[in-house]
Amino acid sequence: MAQHKTGLLERVLMRRSRAFWSRAAKAAATTDLSVLRRQRNQARILRHKLDELTHTADSRLALPRIGSSSFPKPPGTDWSWRPQLWRGALPVQGLSAVESKTMLGDEVTIFHDCQISELTLRQLRNMREADLAPYGLRMDVFRFDGSFLSLVLNLPQSGCEGLMKTHLVRLDAIVEVEKPLEIFARLNVRHGPNTEQIVRELPLDGDQIMVEFDLAYTKLNEKRVDSMWIDLIFEGPEMNQVTLRDVTLSRNPRAEL
Template sequence: MARGSWMQGAFDRAVLRRWTAAVRAAPQAELSVLRRDLARAEALRLRLGELMAIAGDRLAQPRIGSQAFPRPPGTDWAWRPRLWRGPLARKGEAGVLNRTPIGEEATVFHDCPLGEITLRQIRNSRTDDLAPFGLRIDVFRFDGSYFALAIDLPPSACEGLKRRHLVRLDIRLEMERPIEIFARLNIRHGPNAEQLVRELPLHQLPPQGGEVWVEFDLAYTKLNEKRLEKMWLDLIFEGPRMNQITLRDITFARYPRAEL
């Protein structure tokens, strides 16, 4: 044990013994001694309360950088984008323009000339949150024809990718009012690109929000497994005006389809 650690431990034990003795002596102590001890105890209680509140809050939150989330059996690749696992240098953006990047992996695309859109990374702290961070999207007036969030998957997503694979997308989200959201998986292979589109089953969500998932079956593509270059996901929001959408978590998993 380091000398500093030993000395700190000895000091802490001495402080504990001192307060234990004060408690035992309190019933017979002189009033002047009680007043002195009470003032010191009140100051100590204030600081201890602050420490317990901060420590309890931090320890209750998901750990920054966490990649912990459930994976289907047979998963050979899984990933949570950085936006949901680590703090961004720039937490928010107001008047979001077309092609606005959010960190290094996500980009917002839209054709609304008003720009009444704000984005903000938030810290998740609820008991059922697994991702350390979330993304809150506020859309006010919106006169455009499309609004999408594109997420670039890392190169490892294409390594070993086969047509026998299923790619699963899990999303935990909340909305002020119901809208339709579509997930489009894009895979570039040589000069060609495959696209698979799924509508998120948001009708299954309770009013307070929750988790939904979809699967993309690569057997329905003409994927050239030898020329894989890039994979990305588009989340397409239909009619997002006057809404607040909070994406608490987004995760991906890849696993082989069961043999028939």
């Protein structure tokens, strides 16, 4: 990305240019017509370049900032995370005939058992005013001869530190589907040789989705938590397009009963 720093001389020239056009505008009513015609032509050329700059700047500045981890969190949140796939550009932004265990960056992996993969994935730049995540993920599924399709999010170690049975783990997502399907989220918490699992169905009655996993109902050994991951499981995905505009995780202590 090109970097441009405005130097002292350039700033002086810009101030002089602004002063010149300010004087010309004030004197336009009495300026000689031949001079005024020349100034008008110069002003039109300058206005075209300024409009071009303003249009591009408005477009870029309206987009979610790349690398952003900003999103609404419930009161008392002590950990939050947006996976890299939704924060920044991947080295490869589009894949076709995606094989099982293909990784999208370092944190997201696709799993399926298709004999012939007719699955495509594409990272896209979020452009909508409502979007907080810089990027989204679009998944197109054509013929599907497998029995399962899932997207696995490996949570960072920071999410495991201090994890207790009194915690609620919350998943927020913005999902668009071409036609109705079922999507389940399964939280997996490994502690020693055991793994606790909690499954929630995503309510697809709106774009913005939230589910919570209550660890109070697990047999979690708080002293031995070593890893966590989320499985997003897509039921009946054939001939469908699913766009995950954003996926975020957060953690907060549950209210005392």
